[in-house]
Amino acid sequence: xxxxxxxxxxxxxxxxxxxxxxxxxxxxxxxxxxxxxxxxxxxxxxxxxxxxxxxxxxxxxxxxxxxxxxxxxxxxxxxxxxxxxxxxxxxxxxxxxxxxxxxxxxxxxxxxxxxxxxxxxxxxxxxxxxxxxxxxxxxxxxxxxxxxxxxxxxxxxxxxxxxxxxxxxxxxxxxxxxxxxxxxxxxxxxxxxxxxxxxxxxxxxxxxxxxxxxxxxxxxxxxxxxxxxxxxxxxxxxxxxxxxxxxxxxxxxxxxxxxxxxxxxxxxxxxxxxxxxxxxxxxxxxxxxxxxxxxxxxxxxxxxxxxxxxxxxxxxxxxxxxxxxxxxxxxxxxxxxxxxxxxxxxxxxxxxxxxxxxxxxxxxxxxxxxxxxxxxxxxxxxxxxxxxxxxxxxxxxxxxxxxxxxxxxxxxxxxxxxxxxxxxxxxxxxxxxxxxxxxxxxxxxxxxxxxxxxxxxxxxxxxxxxxxxxxxxxxxxxxxxxxxxxxxxxxxxxxxxxxxxxxxxxxxxxxxxxxxxxxx
Numbered sequence: 001x002x003x004x005x006x007x008x009x010x011x012x013x014x015x016x017x018x019x020x021x022x023x024x025x026x027x028x029x030x031x032x033x034x035x036x037x038x039x040x041x042x043x044x045x046x047x048x049x050x051x052x053x054x055x056x057x058x059x060x061x062x063x064x065x066x067x068x069x070x071x072x073x074x075x076x077x078x079x080x081x082x083x084x085x086x087x088x089x090x091x092x093x094x095x096x097x098x099x100x101x102x103x104x105x106x107x108x109x110x111x112x113x114x115x116x117x118x119x120x121x122x123x124x125x126x127x128x129x130x131x132x133x134x135x136x137x138x139x140x141x142x143x144x145x146x147x148x149x150x151x152x153x154x155x156x157x158x159x160x161x162x163x164x165x166x167x168x169x170x171x172x173x174x175x176x177x178x179x180x181x182x183x184x185x186x187x188x189x190x191x192x193x194x195x196x197x198x199x200x201x202x203x204x205x206x207x208x209x210x211x212x213x214x215x216x217x218x219x220x221x222x223x224x225x226x227x228x229x230x231x232x233x234x235x236x237x238x239x240x241x242x243x244x245x246x247x248x249x250x251x252x253x254x255x256x257x258x259x260x261x262x263x264x265x266x267x268x269x270x271x272x273x274x275x276x277x278x279x280x281x282x283x284x285x286x287x288x289x290x291x292x293x294x295x296x297x298x299x300x301x302x303x304x305x306x307x308x309x310x311x312x313x314x315x316x317x318x319x320x321x322x323x324x325x326x327x328x329x330x331x332x333x334x335x336x337x338x339x340x341x342x343x344x345x346x347x348x349x350x351x352x353x354x355x356x357x358x359x360x361x362x363x364x365x366x367x368x369x370x371x372x373x374x375x376x377x378x379x380x381x382x383x384x385x386x387x388x389x390x391x392x393x394x395x396x397x398x399x400x401x402x403x404x405x406x407x408x409x410x411x412x413x414x415x416x417x418x419x420x421x422x423x424x425x426x427x428x429x430x431x432x433x434x435x436x437x438x439x440x441x442x443x444x445x446x447x448x449x450x451x452x453x454x455x456x457x458x459x460x461x462x463x464x465x466x467x468x469x470x471x472x473x474x475x476x477x478x479x480x481x482x483x484x485x486x487x488x489x490x491x492x493x494x495x496x497x498x499x500x501x502x503x504x505x506x507x508x509x510x511x512x513x514x515x516x517x518x519x520x
Contacts, residue, residue, distance in 0.1 A: 017163025037349025142201030368423025
């Protein structure tokens, strides 16, 4: 129980930071949706943003976290401050050189890259996408370094501020839309929005950097590049990096394949896919990504100490916590997804038709939400053990399956078929990872989780009955959304308490300790 409380506390801090960021993110999306709708300019912006986002995920955030955290945890435990600073400087120097080369090549070859990912776009649409890509490519360097600083801070048990720093992008885009965009001609607004992306990257870079600078002196030294490349820790990172980057590449290729397929469908399909994915990402970020942010450094430290029983317990607690929060979120999005989209986006140029298409994608994405979430923890177990090869194999299997399902399902379900294909292929991937971990650990994980599984199933059945009853009697979308979310959370906690689920006791202790004013 005590260990689960610590994990939950840290997860709560990360989730709180992410919540602030996501609220700003949805406000930003509302403004952009109102300005562009789900048409021409929205399609070209989100298609162009896919590429720097792709490299951000390949070389920053989850992939960097997976490679850097296990090695940095070892350095942090075994070495003095000077050695830690040298390692951080080495990683920073190597990253800067690598990312600069990729950025220069990306700007030069923006046109063929655009053709590759938006094959179905007409010529004019493709040309604007290419120009936007050239503007936004340098965002990759800024955001990857912000991710590096974030990983360091997480290893130092600093969670809240780094998690909230991702709101930088939303802040700069919101300021642009509110104070600048409508003073520009309509065809120029999308370029201003792209520039606000760069401003957001700069802001996030410096927010995280100044926090690191308080603890360590970091410098980029080009004259030491070859010395750094020969450091044992850097070599170890490269050893881990190859399979990790291949695995994450497969995930991002999946996303690009979805965009490519959507470019052949009706106008607005790329945008519908983006907005539905954004909504699905909220619970994924709040609970799964926040849990991985906390659990990976913990499991890496336990792996360094050869404490595999503790690592197993961390994994079990992580799976429990994710399931407890993500499962009702997925069910809630399936049942209340349409009114939520109406409340958030249906105004200005975002029509009822756009709402319907976006909801159909969201419903199918939500079917795979629990799979997306649990896969992040299971993959992190392999990364903590410095054994990323099996997740790479699974990633390739899911890529092939996703492509096949995309081609089949888009014929019958249009763009929503792409979302369903992603959910189905991810679920198969999770099952393969789960079977492998059960085989490797051989400790009856399934039996440990069985009692929890039965209880959580019963609680969620009651939760679904409540939401469906609510939807039957309340027709006002604003009222339905508010009551559904607010009272849904209260009743879910009450049902959990009645079924004596451990997480409710932890939530109670967390609130009484960190939010004492609730009890005043």
